[in-house]
Amino acid sequence: MPFHSHKLPNGLQIIGETSPSARSAALGFFVRTGARDETPEVSGVTHFLEHMVFKGTPHRTALDVNRDFDRIGADYNAFTSEENTVFHAAVLPEYLPQAVDILADILRPSLRGDDFDMEKKVIIEEIGMYEDQPMWSAYDHAKRVFFAEHRLGNSILGTPASITALTRDQMHDYFRRRYVAPNVTVAVAGHFDWPAFVALVERHCGGWESGPVGRECLRETAGSCKFEVMTREKVAQEHVILMSPGPAADSPLRHSADLLGMAVGDDSGSRLYWALVDLGLADSADCSFHEYEGTGSFYTSFSGEPEQAEANLGVVLDVLRGVQKDGITEEELNQARSKVLSRVVRSSERPKGRMVALGMNWTYQHQYRSVDDELRAYEAVTLKSVREVLERYPLDRVTTLALGPLKKLEAPANGKK
Amino acid sequence: MPFHSHKLPNGLQIIGETSPSARSAALGFFVRTGARDETPEVSGVTHFLEHMVFKGTPHRTALDVNRDFDRIGADYNAFTSEENTVFHAAVLPEYLPQAVDILADILRPSLRGDDFDMEKKVIIEEIGMYEDQPMWSAYDHAKRVFFAEHRLGNSILGTPASITALTRDQMHDYFRRRYVAPNVTVAVAGHFDWPAFVALVERHCGGWESGPVGRECLRETAGSCKFEVMTREKVAQEHVILMSPGPAADSPLRHSADLLGMAVGDDSGSRLYWALVDLGLADSADCSFHEYEGTGSFYTSFSGEPEQAEANLGVVLDVLRGVQKDGITEEELNQARSKVLSRVVRSSERPKGRMVALGMNWTYQHQYRSVDDELRAYEAVTLKSVREVLERYPLDRVTTLALGPLKKLEAPANGKK
Numbered sequence: 001m002p003f004h005s006h007k008l009p010n011g012l013q014i015i016g017e018t019s020p021s022a023r024s025a026a027l028g029f030f031v032r033t034g035a036r037d038e039t040p041e042v043s044g045v046t047h048f049l050e051h052m053v054f055k056g057t058p059h060r061t062a063l064d065v066n067r068d069f070d071r072i073g074a075d076y077n078a079f080t081s082e083e084n085t086v087f088h089a090a091v092l093p094e095y096l097p098q099a100v101d102i103l104a105d106i107l108r109p110s111l112r113g114d115d116f117d118m119e120k121k122v123i124i125e126e127i128g129m130y131e132d133q134p135m136w137s138a139y140d141h142a143k144r145v146f147f148a149e150h151r152l153g154n155s156i157l158g159t160p161a162s163i164t165a166l167t168r169d170q171m172h173d174y175f176r177r178r179y180v181a182p183n184v185t186v187a188v189a190g191h192f193d194w195p196a197f198v199a200l201v202e203r204h205c206g207g208w209e210s211g212p213v214g215r216e217c218l219r220e221t222a223g224s225c226k227f228e229v230m231t232r233e234k235v236a237q238e239h240v241i242l243m244s245p246g247p248a249a250d251s252p253l254r255h256s257a258d259l260l261g262m263a264v265g266d267d268s269g270s271r272l273y274w275a276l277v278d279l280g281l282a283d284s285a286d287c288s289f290h291e292y293e294g295t296g297s298f299y300t301s302f303s304g305e306p307e308q309a310e311a312n313l314g315v316v317l318d319v320l321r322g323v324q325k326d327g328i329t330e331e332e333l334n335q336a337r338s339k340v341l342s343r344v345v346r347s348s349e350r351p352k353g354r355m356v357a358l359g360m361n362w363t364y365q366h367q368y369r370s371v372d373d374e375l376r377a378y379e380a381v382t383l384k385s386v387r388e389v390l391e392r393y394p395l396d397r398v399t400t401l402a403l404g405p406l407k408k409l410e411a412p413a414n415g416k417k
Numbered sequence: 418m419p420f421h422s423h424k425l426p427n428g429l430q431i432i433g434e435t436s437p438s439a440r441s442a443a444l445g446f447f448v449r450t451g452a453r454d455e456t457p458e459v460s461g462v463t464h465f466l467e468h469m470v471f472k473g474t475p476h477r478t479a480l481d482v483n484r485d486f487d488r489i490g491a492d493y494n495a496f497t498s499e500e501n502t503v504f505h506a507a508v509l510p511e512y513l514p515q516a517v518d519i520l521a522d523i524l525r526p527s528l529r530g531d532d533f534d535m536e537k538k539v540i541i542e543e544i545g546m547y548e549d550q551p552m553w554s555a556y557d558h559a560k561r562v563f564f565a566e567h568r569l570g571n572s573i574l575g576t577p578a579s580i581t582a583l584t585r586d587q588m589h590d591y592f593r594r595r596y597v598a599p600n601v602t603v604a605v606a607g608h609f610d611w612p613a614f615v616a617l618v619e620r621h622c623g624g625w626e627s628g629p630v631g632r633e634c635l636r637e638t639a640g641s642c643k644f645e646v647m648t649r650e651k652v653a654q655e656h657v658i659l660m661s662p663g664p665a666a667d668s669p670l671r672h673s674a675d676l677l678g679m680a681v682g683d684d685s686g687s688r689l690y691w692a693l694v695d696l697g698l699a700d701s702a703d704c705s706f707h708e709y710e711g712t713g714s715f716y717t718s719f720s721g722e723p724e725q726a727e728a729n730l731g732v733v734l735d736v737l738r739g740v741q742k743d744g745i746t747e748e749e750l751n752q753a754r755s756k757v758l759s760r761v762v763r764s765s766e767r768p769k770g771r772m773v774a775l776g777m778n779w780t781y782q783h784q785y786r787s788v789d790d791e792l793r794a795y796e797a798v799t800l801k802s803v804r805e806v807l808e809r810y811p812l813d814r815v816t817t818l819a820l821g822p823l824k825k826l827e828a829p830a831n832g833k834k
Contacts, residue, residue, distance in 0.1 A: 023766060092759050095755075342492065342509050
């Protein structure tokens with residue numbers, strides 16, 4: 001059994017999967033905190049804090065952090081989502097001690113006032129950059145409309161106003177509450193020595209504060225069913241997102257939901273692909289399932305010429321209603337399964353792929369799942385379990401957000417029941 | 418020894434590296450033909466032909482090609498460079514027969530007239546898209562100026578005029594001459610059965626036409642040393658590329674050249690990074706070594722505010738002259754080495770990474786090189802061998818191309834000797 005796990009007295013969880021054939025190691029610090037854990041007053045603090053983590057500690061300047069990672073040839077980065085903030089690095093096995101040293105150190109950042117003020121400008125610029133990406137903006141607003149007062153509708157980046165108003169003390173308070181040891185999982189995969197790794201993490205993180213961890217608003221939601229049009233005259237194409245409800249990250253239906261989403265809208269061959277993209281009616285058309293703690297949702301989206309948007313919306317609604325009524329075919333299920341199995345296997349061949357899967361499974365399922373466990377779960381999906389997903393989570397119960405030059409957009413009459 | 422090789426009677430080369438721990442297989446058809454093999458009349462034909470390969474055969478429509486790859490969950494794609502056209506796919510081992518069937522079939526494309534006319538528009542649109550990426554445009558023109566009448570200066574995409582003038586017969590003629598069996602190497606890596614794989618390739622490709630293969634203009638070049646400014650008023654930032662000579666792809670000095678380029682201009686910590694990017698003087702600043710058949714070159718580039726371009730050019734020239742005079746330090750060499758070793762190891766963990774390395778090594782070195790061979794070659798680089806690179810290929814013998822809003826640009830006086 002190549003899986004190992006150990007919990008430090010302060011509550012920090014360490015997990016690892018050794019792979020005898022790997023020649024490198026990947027490790028990640030998974031902090032279970034994200035935009036959904038923010039109150040409106042500190043909107044965007046999680047992502048801003050992720051940036052500040054690289055700005056230095058009592059032992060390292062921002063320059064030292066960069067140079068120290070560089071010296072060991074690390075491939076390192078971080079990301080913030082609705083629910084997680086993850087800091088990770090991939091290195092040659094001999095540099096694992098240094099990688100743990102750096103990551104553990106920066107996760108207790110100084111949050112210096114002058115760095116805070118400087119980085120504020122970078123964050124506000126980043127928000128501006130994302131606003132230039134219409135599909136990303138549409139995604140951010142679709143979540144807001146779908147989730148309504150549910151905290152999963154929170155924006156990850158926040159707004160220029162919320163970031164401007166944020167104080168260093170508010171960030172420090174958020175950090176003290178959310179970065180406590182029991183809210184952190186350290187995952188390692190690839191080529192490493194488990195007892196030595198545990199000793200390393202214990203040495204660097206054993207003194208981290210413990211404390212209560214929690215998360216509010218874990219209920220399931222079926223979405224607001226609203227239809228909102230956001231007019232952006234400078235945007236050339238119309239971007240439309242339809243969100244529908246789906247199972248949560250710990251639901252036994254999640255693999256069925258994943259294959260259903262792919263059959264409907266995978267970008268390389270799917271119902272939507274053949275109905276819109278292949279015919280040149282839309283630039284893009286996708287459907288995919290996203291799982292969260294306590295709830296989930298399907299994101300169906302398309303983009304293209306504004307004058308084509310109404311007709312395309314009709315086609316998309318017809319596809320979603322057709323699937324809701326008659327399900328998908330055996331051939332569509334098998335094709336989606338082939339793609340997913342291939343992707344799971346290929347991503348598992350890299351320590352980084354396994355490290356991320358390991359950390360995420362522990363965060364959401366509180367258990368170890370091998371590659372074979374995942375493959376078996378996808379093998380077990382049937383047309384019947386897909387039908388069960390549709391019955392419990394109607395794919396045509398849509399909340400719609402359009403962003404682009406159009407002033408109004410309506411589902412065409414022939415697209416209505 | 419996990420390496421295997423076999424040549425078919427028609428001259429097609431098959432090579433493979435088995436990895437017992439891999440759970441997928443990656444295969445690629447490496448056609449040794451690229452922009453440098455084009456005459457001016459057919460500029461862009463190699464890349465256009467790469468597109469046409471996916472448009473169908475006597476046995477498959479374009480739709481079938483897409484659906485057949487999709488059905489087996491293949492991760493597939495193709496690329497065209499100055500010297501190679503590569504078609505590749507990664508699949509689960511049980512789908513290797515289908516993957517070979519599809520790839521071998523599409524490499525004997527129908528080149529139907531109506532598809533040719535349709536795709537011409539796509540290519541011309543693609544050229545327009547790349548023109549909107551100023552650094553890419555600058556790179557294309559820098560090669561033209563540096564290589565001058567050497568064929569490596571050929572544009573990969575061609576121009577709207579050359580593509581418009583191209584006929585289906587010219588493409589067919591190019592195809593018949595360049596896609597002959599002895600000009601193709603099939604590489605496979607990961608989890609597969611070698612005798613079965615050879616039998617598969619033989620069945621599908623054994624009947625391919627043989628024929629003479631060649632390549633003109635293989636001499637080394639030190640570059641034109643010209644300085645060209647291309648004014649593009651609509652481009653916001655100034656993009657500057659300085660090219661200098663370097664060793665060829667089969668030179669024993671190539672690993673030293675690679676580490677030298679990284680020490681000077683890797684994008685995560687290097688002389689240029691600390692001199693320009695970290696100080697906020699430029700948006701980007703890089704130096705990297707590119708190897709070709711018969712010659713090589715270093716590409717140094719930076720981009721940023723136009724009013725800063727002259728001063729930045731001075732800084733870059735100072736860095737290049739400083740390195741030319743005094744070399745790099747032991748610490749810089751070791752840091753570059755750590756990064757490269759880490760990258761080589763990490764990319765080798767995926768069958769796709771090994772397949773590409775395998776195919777490229779065979780194309781350029783006509784030999785098998787294991788991951789350990791590559792690691793040892795980088796381990797063996799010394800300050801002395803880096804010095805040898807500099808002596809034979811002066812880093813400050815630059816050909817310069819600037820593209821952006823500036824009407825003129827000159828190296829500042831204090832940047833001159």
